[in-house]
Amino acid sequence: MKIIQPLTIVLCFLLAGCSNISPGGYYWGKYSYTYHDLLKNPSDSTRSAHERTLRDIIKKSEAKNLRTPPGIHAELGHLLHKAGKGEEAQSHYQAEQKLYPESEIFLQRLLSEHRNGDEE
Amino acid sequence: MIRITFAISLLVLVTACAEVQTKSEAFPKMYSETEKPVSIVVVPAINKSTAADAAILVNSTLTVPFADNGYYVLPISIVSDIFEREGIVEGSQIKGMPLEIFKSSFGADSVLYITINKWDTNYIVIAANVVVGMSYVLVSTTDNEVLWSYDQEIIVDTSGDSTGFIVADILKTAITTAMTDYIPIARQVNATAVATMPFGKYHPLNGEDAEMKVVLKNAKERAIDSLE
Numbered sequence: 001m002k003i004i005q006p007l008t009i010v011l012c013f014l015l016a017g018c019s020n021i022s023p024g025g026y027y028w029g030k031y032s033y034t035y036h037d038l039l040k041n042p043s044d045s046t047r048s049a050h051e052r053t054l055r056d057i058i059k060k061s062e063a064k065n066l067r068t069p070p071g072i073h074a075e076l077g078h079l080l081h082k083a084g085k086g087e088e089a090q091s092h093y094q095a096e097q098k099l100y101p102e103s104e105i106f107l108q109r110l111l112s113e114h115r116n117g118d119e120e
Numbered sequence: 121m122i123r124i125t126f127a128i129s130l131l132v133l134v135t136a137c138a139e140v141q142t143k144s145e146a147f148p149k150m151y152s153e154t155e156k157p158v159s160i161v162v163v164p165a166i167n168k169s170t171a172a173d174a175a176i177l178v179n180s181t182l183t184v185p186f187a188d189n190g191y192y193v194l195p196i197s198i199v200s201d202i203f204e205r206e207g208i209v210e211g212s213q214i215k216g217m218p219l220e221i222f223k224s225s226f227g228a229d230s231v232l233y234i235t236i237n238k239w240d241t242n243y244i245v246i247a248a249n250v251v252v253g254m255s256y257v258l259v260s261t262t263d264n265e266v267l268w269s270y271d272q273e274i275i276v277d278t279s280g281d282s283t284g285f286i287v288a289d290i291l292k293t294a295i296t297t298a299m300t301d302y303i304p305i306a307r308q309v310n311a312t313a314v315a316t317m318p319f320g321k322y323h324p325l326n327g328e329d330a331e332m333k334v335v336l337k338n339a340k341e342r343a344i345d346s347l348e
Contacts, residue, residue, distance in 0.1 A: 024188025024323060032303050035197065036180035040173070067322075070187045071195035078198045102159040102192040105227025110198065 020060075026069040029057045051079050070100055074107065081114055089114075139337040143318050144330035146340055147268045150318040151330055155260065157229035157267060158321050159192040161199055161222050163211040166347075169239035175210075177302050178236055178254070185310040186232070190323025194228055211235075215347070223261040230267055233257045235346050238273065250276045250302075252309050255343035258317075269343035270335075272313040276305050316340075 020027055034050040054076040061068040077092035093107050149155040162182050167175040179196060186193045208214060211233050222228045238253035253273035260267050316335045319326045 022184065022188050024190065026188060028184055032181050032184060032307070036177060036303060038197075039176045039180055069183075070192045070322075071183060075195045075197050078195070078201075100192050102227065103194070105225070106194055109225060 027060045029053050140333050141335045141337050142331050142333045146335035149267050159228045160230050160232050161194045161226050161228035162196050162232045163214050165234040166211045167236045169236045171239040174236050174239040177306055181306040185314040189314050189317055190320030219261040219264055231259050248278045254309050255346045256313050257343050257347045268317050269340050270313040270316050271339045271342035272309050274309050
């Protein structure tokens with residue numbers, strides 16, 4: 001009985017510390033919620049709330065030494081591109097491709113679309 | 121005696137209906153070096169339910185479970201922008217198309233179709249529940265063959281605790297049901313279905329789950345039927 005109690009406490013701490021990490025080993029923050037709000041009601045305020053979520057995921061993943069989940073850097077890059085922040089967008093596309101080489105063809109397509117769009 | 125006979129016949133029924141397969145028996149292509157997908161493009165959900173909001177809700181909950189299961193999910197928000205420009209707002213518009221195009225222009229190994237079959241709220245005076253039924257079909261962009269499929273239905277009680285007074289209970293049930301947070305419900309359906317899917321490249325147990333006996337053969341086949 002005396003052993004069980006400290007063990008339970010340690011276990012609680014462990015669980016609480018890990019509770020933000022998904023079964024796949026990622027930190028997702030409020031991803032589904034802010035993305036849902038943005039889909040349901042696209043506006044400057046839902047867009048910036050989702051941008052904050054994406055930045056929070058990247059920051060916390062780095063702090064917790066986790067791989068940033070698939071698509072997060074690309075999605076942030078896309079939001080930044082739409083907001084006219086091309087250079088910062090580029091760096092996030094590059095980060096996505098470095099983490100997930102499978103994204104290369106898709107991101108190249110996006111970049112060429114952006115270039116064509118900018119010329120118009 | 122009646123009870124025993126009933127129990128036995130139930131047992132026979134259950135074993136006859138519910139054939140359970142291992143992940144590799146059910147989805148052999150997912151364990152083949154040449155056919156196993158790494159990346160998934162999710163096409164907009166096909167909504168067969170009466171709830172108009174269900175598609176948006178489901179679309180916003182899909183990245184997490186499939187990424188968690190070890191796959192590279194192409195960013196849904198960007199992909200759906202591209203689809204919208206091409207005039208594609210529902211997955212059914214892509215059915216029958218040669219999927220090779222998603223390989224050449226997106227670099228995706230597979231396409232995931234989602235069908236929302238049911239999204240109903242039922243009231244029984246002081247109790248209420250939500251029934252959600254969805255099916256998932258993952259198709260290869262190389263040969264248009266089904267790689268993984270599953271059909272899942274769950275019922276969630278949304279009535280809240282009784283206050284002991286019937287009028288108050290009716291009101292409370294209506295209020296809690298109206299305010300129900302549907303994201304956890306969508307997540308629960310996704311998680312139950314995805315539990316039958318072989319782990320992908322980024323999962324620590326990739327390739328080690330072949331013998332997990334978790335796939336109901338019926339549910340696997342039903343999903344394919346609902347897409348047709």
